[in-house]
Amino acid sequence: MQLDMESREEQPSQAQSQAQSHSSVQSNVRTKTDIAWEHVTQVVDEKGKKAWICNFCQKVIGGGGINRVKKHLAGIKGEVVACSKVSPEVRFTMQGKLKETAQKEKEKRTTSVTILDDDEEMEEIEMSTVKKGKRKSTSNLHPFFTKGINDPSQPTIKSAMQSKAKIHDVDLAIAMWFYDACIPMNACNSPFFQLMVDKIASIGYGYKAPNYHALRVNLLTDAKKSVSLIIDSLRSQWVDTGCTIMSDGWRDVSQRHLINFLVYCPKGISFLKSVDASDIESNATNLCNLFAEIVEMVGEKNVVQMVTDNAANYKLADILLLLGLHVQRIVLILYLSELDNVKSLVNLASRVTIFVYNHKWPLNWLRKRPGWKEIIRPGATRFGTVFISLQSLYDHKEDLQAMVISNEFKKMLKVGNAVECKQIVLNEIFWKNCLITVKVMTPLLKLLRLCDSDEKPAIGYVYEGMRRARRGIKELFKKKKELYRPYTNIIDSCWDRIIYCAAYWLNPVFQYDHANLCKKNEVFQGVLEMVEKTFKGDDVLNITLNLGRFRDAEGTFGRSSAVASRNLTRPDEWWKLFGGDIPVLQKFAIRILSQTASSSGCERNWSVFERIHTKRRNRLEHQRLNDLVFVHYNLRLQNRLKVDMRSYDPVDYENIDKTGFWVVEEEREGELNYDDLENMLDEQEHEPASESQGDHVDHEVDSEFQLLSDREIDAYNTPISQDP
Structure with a gap:
């Protein structure tokens, strides 16, 4: 025991x-x-x-x-x-x-x-329940049915309605805050809005929101640290893939020259800073110091090229040449839209659209037409919108002509610019010039859309796209130099061919397409020049001697998996998979093919940056305001790919800025009601690239060119009379 x-x-x-x-x-x-x-x-x-x-x-x-x-x-x-x-x-x-x-x-x-x-x-x-709901059971039914609707232990319709009322009270409180603070309605689309609501709900009753000082100082500092960590994660990619500095020079309403700097790599775009260069834009030395500072921030060894879409006020290429950088000046659409004949045509077209969208009767009459689509549909950039709108206007030629010759339109002749609108719409030369301009611009817009891709580096396809577009324009005008040269000269002047030649030659999609590969000497010379700019000493010799192995598909370049994936894999990823036999050449190819071909990341509403460089009504100190913009813009860049940008909100002020030229009269600014517009982007306009980027260039560019008739060519550039 x-x-x-x-x-x-x-x-x-x-x-x-x-x-x-x-x-x-x-x-x-x-x-x-x-x-x-x-x-x-x-x-x-x-x-x-x-x-x-x-x-x-x-x-x-x-x-x-x-x-x-x-x-x-x-x-x-x-x-x-x-x-x-x-x-x-x-x-x-x-x-x-x-x-x-x-x-x-x-x-x-x-x-x-x-x-x-x-x-x-x-x-x-x-x-x-014990006090009020105590009673005997009167049947053998389940207690749920015997308690009745008045039993306090059972949820009633009244209590359910009360819960809905509470939700409505919360919704109304949020809405009242939006209205009181004049916050744009689309702010609720921010990915951080629901996250904020969930965090507040999780902490429970009694939570006190941060005050003005906390938002202005402590929390802003913490937010900048968090965003800086994101930038640091991208910075580690810059070493392997290289990066592109994108600069956007522009003038605000006060005519100050502002420059915004961003950095691109395949993993994402990050915003660095905004600079007021008004005092130094005319001084090459000071501008050189500014760009040297930006390059130092990013890391000189990491920078492959700089892309700018606005270098009209100074010789940016000469300045950057001092820094040893390769520069791209992507201003094609801007230059094309400034051609005299195109500018005149666009002004006439805008008079028609302004008249239609600023008067109720024409807009209602047109919307009743079968298969009607809105004339004004914004593109990715304000320059792209110009030619998309011309295309849309031409598609509505018959509807517009039917409207101006209808009996009802006679009542409108005393209103505004109705007579001028009628004269333009009935002018056949106007429509022929519209058709020719659209035919010329459509393949170029598609080429630019290919270049503007943020998700996939497109630099390896630009040279082939330019080559086909240039050849197509010549064929379009039946090789009449006086007609095609204004366009081909702009294409030649806007793109520096060295880096594009190198990217084209290193792209397996084109390198192994022997029937269509461009064999001009400038292509291979571009490769050699980029090698000499990027490397020094033995590395230059090593790369040069091994270029032939890539060209002849020797070693891992000729493996069956490498051959099968040439048209299915991004060029930079293909080199990562199959270029390991020659590490130095692999590094060179990845750095070239990982770059962007445009400054589309800069195409945003820059009005927020004006506040950084002004002293009026600036409640935040200059540094804090810089921090605020740094946090704001980088958060937007990181969430850009997560949001479906194809949907267009007619009350989105950023998109309105792109279409304002077509719908707003200067002397009557603000009268247009945008709530009634159904500005949906054309599905084809945002159609994703095919699996084979090479096929994308081949078919989309070439198929757009249709030869013009002799009559159309002779009529082109004829001054447009406004008499019908």
């Missing part, structure tokens, strides 16, 4: 020791597997206590466990000295781990509070 008692007493103690041992093992396993331990070395100090030495800065971290190690690596000051030599990737990872830990602890606290509140609520309901 005594033995039984002793054995029973021993069992709990054994169970306890086993539990403690199991807990210790779990702790040790967790400790050993934590990612932070990879970056420190465990030692024992003079007192016999454990300490850790950072593998980056060699500083000793004593006590506190893994949490202090993570804070040291994450650069969070306070409890421990921040590491000054940790890599951006490790710092970003550690900060993410600390945030996860803090979030889990917060969720545990929130869950415990919620459970406590629910228990108290249940006790109140049970007490109420």
Whole structure:
């Protein structure tokens, strides 16, 4: 009996020791597997206590466990000295781990509070049920049916309606805040809007929103740090793939010359800064210093090229030549829209659209026509909108002519510019010039849309697209130099061919298409020039000697998988997969083929940047306002690809800016009601590229050119009389 008692007493103690041992093992396993331990070395100090030495800065971290190690690596000051030599990737990872830990602890606290509140609520309901709902059962039915609608323990229609009323009250409170603060309605489309609401709901009743000072100082600083971590994650890609600095020079309403700088790599676009260059635009030395500062911020070895769409006020190419950068000046559509005949045609077309969209009767009459689509449909850029609108206007030629010759239109002749509109619509020369301009511009717009891709680097397809567009324009005008040269000269002047030649030659889509490969000497010369600009010494010789192996598909370049994926894989990705036999050549090809071919990332509403460079009504200090714009624009860039940009909101002020020339009269600005517009983008306008980018260029560019008749060619450039 005594033995039984002793054995029973021993069992709990054994169970306890086993539990403690199991807990210790779990702790040790967790400790050993934590990612932070990879970056420190465990030692024992003079007192016999454990300490850790950072593998980056060699500083000793004593006590506190893994949490202090993570804070040291994450650069969070306070409890421990921040590491000054940790890599951006490790710092970003550690900060993410600390945030996860803090979030889990917060969720545990929130869950415990919620459970406590629910228990108290249940006790109140049970007490109420005992006092008021106590009665005998009168049948064998399930209690749910016997309690009736008046039983307080059953949710009633009244209580359900009350919950809907509460939701409506919350919705109304949010709406009232929008209205009171004059916040645009489309702000609710921000990916952070619902996230904000969820965070507020998760923390529970009693949460107090941050005040003006917190938003202005502390939280803005924290937000900038978070966004900077995103930029750091992109910065690590710049070393491998190289990057493109995109600059957008423009003038605000005060005629100040502002320049915005962004950086492109295949993983994303990031905004660097905005600069007021009004005082230095005429001084080449100061401009050179400005661009040198930007290059230094990005890293000279990381920069492959600079792309700009506005260099009219200074010789940017000469300045950047001093920095050893390759420069691209993508202003094709701007130059084309400034041709005299195109400019005159666009002005006449805009008079028609302004008349239609500023008078109710013409717009209503046209909308009743079968198969009607809105004339004005915005493109990706305001210059693209010009030619898209010309195409749309030409498509509505019959509808517009039917309107102006109808009996009802006679009543409109005394209104506004009705007579002028009628004369333009009935002028056949106007329509023929519209047709020719559209035929010339359509393939060029498609080429630019190919170049404007943010998701896929398009630089490897630009040379072939230019080549086909140039040849097609010549055929369009039946090789009459006086007609096609204004267009081909612009194509030649807008693109520097060196980097495009190199990208074309290194693109497996075209290199192994022997029947159509351009064999001009300038193509291979472009490759050699880019090699000499990018590398020095033995690397230049190594690359030059191995270019033939790529051309002849030797080694891994000739593997069956490499051959099969030439037209299915992005060129830069193809080189990553199959260029490993020649690492230096692989690096060169990836850096060239990973670049963008345009500055489309700059095509945004820049009005927010005007506030940075003005002193009027500036409540934030200059640096804080810069931080605000830095956070705002980078968040928008990161979320750009997640949002379906094909849907067009007629009350979206950024898109209205692109179409204003076509729908707003200067002397009557603001009278147009945009709520009635159904400006949907043409599906073909935003059609994704085919799986084979090479086929995309071949078919989309060439198929658009249809030869003009001799009569149409003779009529082209004829001055347009407004007499019908």
